[in-house]
Amino acid sequence: MSDVAAILETMDYKNVLKYFTEISKVPRGSGFNQKISDYLVEFAKEQGLEYVQDELLNVVIYKPATPGYEKHTPVIVQGHMDMVCVTAEGVSHDFENEALELFTEGDWLGAKGTTLGGDDGIAVAFGMALLADKTISHPALEIVITTDEETGMYGAKALNPELLKGRQMINVDSEDEGMVLVSCAGGLRTTGTLPLRRINEEGVELTLHLHGLLGGHSGAEIHKYRISAVYQLARLLFDVKRKLEAENSGYLLTSFTGGEKDNAIPTAAVAKILVAPEEKETLRNVIGECMELYQKELSSREPGMKLTISEEEGNFAAIHPMDFEKLLFLLMQAPNGVQMMSKEIEGLVESSLNLGIFEMSEEAATIHFSVRSSVSSYKYFVRDRLTYLFEFLGGECESGSEYPAWEYKKDSALREKFIEVFKEFYGKEPKVEAIHAGLECGLICEKIPEMDIVSIGPDMRDIHTPQERLSISSSVRVYRFVEALLAAMSDE
Numbered sequence: 171m172s173d174v175a176a177i178l179e180t181m182d183y184k185n186v187l188k189y190f191t192e193i194s195k196v197p198r199g200s201g202f203n204q205k206i207s208d209y210l211v212e213f214a215k216e217q218g219l220e221y222v223q224d225e226l227l228n229v230v231i232y233k234p235a236t237p238g239y240e241k242h243t244p245v246i247v248q249g250h251m252d253m254v255c256v257t258a259e260g261v262s263h264d265f266e267n268e269a270l271e272l273f274t275e276g277d278w279l280g281a282k283g284t285t286l287g288g289d290d291g292i293a294v295a296f297g298m299a300l301l302a303d304k305t306i307s308h309p310a311l312e313i314v315i316t317t318d319e320e321t322g323m324y325g326a327k328a329l330n331p332e333l334l335k336g337r338q339m340i341n342v343d344s345e346d347e348g349m350v351l352v353s354c355a356g357g358l359r360t361t362g363t364l365p366l367r368r369i370n371e372e373g374v375e376l377t378l379h380l381h382g383l384l385g386g387h388s389g390a391e392i393h394k395y396r397i398s399a400v401y402q403l404a405r406l407l408f409d410v411k412r413k414l415e416a417e418n419s420g421y422l423l424t425s426f427t428g429g430e431k432d433n434a435i436p437t438a439a440v441a442k443i444l445v446a447p448e449e450k451e452t453l454r455n456v457i458g459e460c461m462e463l464y465q466k467e468l469s470s471r472e473p474g475m476k477l478t479i480s481e482e483e484g485n486f487a488a489i490h491p492m493d494f495e496k497l498l499f500l501l502m503q504a505p506n507g508v509q510m511m512s513k514e515i516e517g518l519v520e521s522s523l524n525l526g527i528f529e530m531s532e533e534a535a536t537i538h539f540s541v542r543s544s545v546s547s548y549k550y551f552v553r554d555r556l557t558y559l560f561e562f563l564g565g566e567c568e569s570g571s572e573y574p575a576w577e578y579k580k581d582s583a584l585r586e587k588f589i590e591v592f593k594e595f596y597g598k599e600p601k602v603e604a605i606h607a608g609l610e611c612g613l614i615c616e617k618i619p620e621m622d623i624v625s626i627g628p629d630m631r632d633i634h635t636p637q638e639r640l641s642i643s644s645s646v647r648v649y650r651f652v653e654a655l656l657a658a659m660s661d662e
Contacts, residue, residue: 245340340652345627353578386635424443
């Protein structure tokens with residue numbers, strides 16, 4: 171037994187943490203769901219339970235009601251099996267074949283050098299624990315674990331509603347204990363492409379590596395106004411270009427990349443710029459002046475931000491100056507971050523977008539955005555604004571992976587039962603809130619309009635980043651609360 175497993179065993183309850191460590195050994199990144207889906211199927215077989223594994227590799231596992239709960243309609247416990255796969259700088263990890271390396275730090279569980287996948291591995295662990303436990307009281311359970319939530323909610327979109335008899339659902343995909351979510355934003359993904367021409371030039375190529383930014387989830391943490399490494403590096407290119415032009419000098423761009431996932435705020439970006447050998451030192455000095463200014467400006471918001479520079483002489487394929495100007499204009503004008511705050515709910519972001527991935531080939535720059543809004547018309551306005559900008563500059567835009575908002579249900583028997591049991595369990599009122607991040611609840615409600623849903627989860631921090639942490643004690647408490655909630659749903 172590893173040290174982490176031994177530590178967690180002393181803190182575990184009903185094998186919740188054990189199951190989480192077990193699934194952390196199974197590759198489950200978005201886009202490669204086969205192994206974790208098959209793992210859940212084998213688990214269902216071991217427990218002697220009926221199950222369905224569909225074409226999208228969603229898994230639904232059924233557990234009969236215990237005595238006294240047979241007349242209650244089945245209760246769905248739902249989450250997703252995939253995780254966002256991001257590594258820390260300098261870390262190499264094969265997410266398709268290698269297990270995560272877990273560690274504990276006080277009450278927090280993390281993964282060394284990578285995302286942890288608490289989002290939404292903890293839902294899988296909860297489901298497994300509920301299915302395996304023969305001592306708890308509950309209505310019939312339908313444990314629904316979907317695929318590819320993080321990249322477009324494709325599993326939930328394809329889920330056949332006829333597989334579900336339940337009309338009350340506990341979604342376990344939230345990150346704050348003591349809070350029950352009752353509404354979330356909808357969203358879509360937009361990809362813009364700008365064609366680039368190249369010219370061959372000799373000189374010194376400087377590689378500018380901006381790194382150490384905090385990043386975060388583009389829905390759950392967009393309101394913290396964390397700096398995007400892509401936009402910050404684009405600002406550096408812009409400021410340096412203007413300063414050099416004032417001195418009748420300049421540089422060319424050969425490459426620009428940044429970000430790993432469109433729903434994660436980029437923590438690092440790399441640009442390569444070309445300059446004549448005799449102007450290299452001037453360029454370095456101007457870059458240094460700009461970075462000194464940024465670090466003073468952003469010291470409290472991004473204390474870890476750093477720029478490293480390396481250089482190489484030779485002949486390089488640089489972007490044509492006119493196309494570089496277009497690209498820089500696009501980056502300076504493209505919207506990013508919070509666009510509108512809610513008028514109804516104080517402190518809630520209504521609409522936002524995140525430039526999550528910037529890629530560059532020999533022929534084009536490709537930029538991936540995640541757009542979120544609880545107001546459909548504004549979501550489409552942001553999409554159309556991006557399309558207009560790209561097309562104006564000679565590029566094009568495509569949108570897809572759309573998912574609906576989960577609208578607040580005025581009359582909710584499940585929410586009322588949740589609040590009643592919560593007050594008994596915790597001795598206080600829960601926070602009833604909406605969230606800007608997208609959840610699969612909207613898609614489920616679209617398929618089954620009468621579905622009554624609450625979303626809960628244990629404390630997590632910095633999801634979608636290598637700093638992701640899951641609270642051990644909170645995971646145990648929230649699971650015990652789910653037990654209490656299910657037990658309160660008797661036939662009486």
